[in-house]
Ligand code: FES
């Protein structure tokens with residue numbers, strides 16, 4: 001009982017000090033929802049611009065990997081490589097992009113892990129359904145964003161994507177960021 | 179019996195063309211698994227995948243589920259993944275460590291790592307007087323007929339007779355020599371991540387693409403152009419005026435134009451193996467390469483060093499199931515799953531004793547070209563699928579391999595493409611020749 005009281009007190013205190021906690025949660029949710037929307041809307045350039053100049057999009061092949069650089073990765077892309085991917089997708093002769101291809105992302109379970117004056121660590125979960133020609137594929141997993149506060153709003157320093165499907169054999173491949 | 183259903187197999191292959199059923203007929207698929215994959219030497223894995231006693235990886239050879247396992251004596255065994263009792267797979271995971279023995283998860287029969295029976299629960303009482311007694315071969319897990327290891331690369335053949343691994347590989351053995359020799363210590367080590375990608379097309383469509391020098395400038399133009407644009411931008415922005423080599427690996431697909439691909443050459447060997455020459459400019463004079471050269475010269479001496487790095491190979495195809503890019507230490511094993519489904523298992527290696535930046539090159543290629551987010555293979559796989567779909571059409575009965583036909587230079591069973599005929603369809607003709615020979619039985 002005493003323990004519970006103590007925890008409750010702590011919570012009240014934290015709320016009092018961190019008046020911004022709801023604000024941050026809300027702002028981050030909006031940011032993540034918008035990121036998902038940019039993907040589904042194929043707004044590739046806007047998506048890339050969510051990243052800081054040295055930002056990285058990373059999808060490790062297995063959860064045990066601790067660093068994006070120097071190890072096999074499904075994606076390990078800075079803005080330059082992301083630009084290659086975008087330009088490829090937009091090229092008229094990207095044959096695999098010709099057929100019908102749509103995605104639908106849902107982001108949820110958003111937890112702010114750590115917050116400092118200029119950085120926020122956020123965990124979340126995603127589900128993504130992809131339609132290509134007549135085939136549906138389903139991907140899901142966890143995002144871990146390291147966000148920087150900038151004058152333009154949040155920018156992504158590192159987006160780690162632990163996709164549950166990552167270790168299974170791929171039926172076909174993935175062409176864009178998940 | 180199957181042969182009776184497919185009476186005129188010989189008529190399916192002509193020197194410059196092949197009947198479409200060869201790709202689409204399920205009965206032909208069964209027959210080729212029996213006569214090709216379950217007979218010839220098939221790559222199982224690299225010995226560094228299973229460093230410790232009891233380490234195993236499962237692998238598919240033809241239609242047979244198999245296990246590659248490190249035995250108690252340090253030797254690698256290849257076993258059928260099937261319990262002699264009621265047929266349960268004895269390894270249910272794709273990889274792992276089974277400890278000192280296998281224990282079947284159904285009725286607990288136990289097997290040594292070489293497949294021999296160790297124990298059956300209450301064996302005496304249960305099996306006295308039956309064919310299932312200790313030391314009877316009916317109680318053992320069946321072993322692959324033959325297993326050989328060349329410089330760490332483990333192959334198995336499910337046929338008792340046939341050429342040795344070295345005889346089978348012939349000149350294509352250069353795939354492993356070239357890869358290992360480029361290591362200052364003469365050995366490579368596997369990087370324990372395997373990318374696995376399934377394609378909805380016949381396995382031969384994948385193999386025929388590997389040395390098809392005509393397709394890159396058509397199929398990979400989009401990525402080549404995109405990488406070239408970004409490469410130029412980075413060069414402008416940086417002091418050294420150079421983008422990392424990885425951009426060049428991609429942009430080469432656009433900058434090497436269709437006519438330039440003709441200056442490459444393929445050399446076609448017996449059994450369907452083939453080499454594509456050309457090096458994609460991977461011997462630059464940057465500080466990392468120079469540092470690597472120094473280590474290599476120290477290990478091998480100047481003369482041998484020049485020989486090693488002078489080997490001019492882009493790609494080696496080992497028919498019917500392996501595609502090796504030795505200068506970049508990449509390897510793709512092709513596992514047919516069905517007449518229209520094919521699994522590729524993609525690995526890369528570290529050159530033992532080489533400086534880290536050299537590994538980074540191989541890694542960059544692995545991530546950008548061979549990962550499931552591939553900037554290159556997405557368009558290949560799209561075409562493979564379309565090819566397979568198109569072949570179901572009655573509009574034509576033949577698949578054509580006639581490009582530069584009649585210009586090849588043949589010498590002692592080895593077919594080289596003539597100068598400026600690098601886009602010759604000689605590799606496909608050579609593969610189908612081997613196919614027809616195997617299928618004759
Ligand atoms: S099936 Fe393996 S012990 Fe019965």
Ligand SMILES: [Fe+2]
Nearest residue numbers: 393394397558
């Ligand atoms: Fe290709």
